[in-house]
Amino acid sequence: MTSLSLVPALCPDACLACHLRAQQRSCDGGLTAVEQWCDEQLVDLRVVKRFAHEHGGFCDCEVLGNVLTGNRRVLDDVVLACR
Numbered sequence: 001m002t003s004l005s006l007v008p009a010l011c012p013d014a015c016l017a018c019h020l021r022a023q024q025r026s027c028d029g030g031l032t033a034v035e036q037w038c039d040e041q042l043v044d045l046r047v048v049k050r051f052a053h054e055h056g057g058f059c060d061c062e063v064l065g066n067v068l069t070g071n072r073r074v075l076d077d078v079v080l081a082c083r
């Protein structure tokens with residue numbers, strides 16, 4: 001029997017912020033993890049990129065540090081940050 005408590009808590013919204021936080025590697029200076037998330041969530045990368053750039057996020061760690069800073073962010077019904 002597998003205990004449910006052993007399953008790590010997943011983001012109910014599968015949001016970008018949690019995806020970036022879960023990245024185990026360091027930032028490579030690009031939007032690699034953002035692109036991957038857009039791919040998986042079938043989100044338009046161009047829209048997310050424009051939003052990120054407008055808020056000072058030009059690489060994965062800047063998106064987390066400058067764009068998705070603590071508040072819930074929703075862009076066109078897509079949850080970028082759950083909290």
Ligand SMILES: [Zn+2]
Pocket residue numbers: 027028029030059060061062
């Ligand atoms: Zn970075």
Ligand SMILES: [Zn+2]
Pocket residue numbers: 011012013014015016017018019081082083
């Ligand atoms: Zn989340």
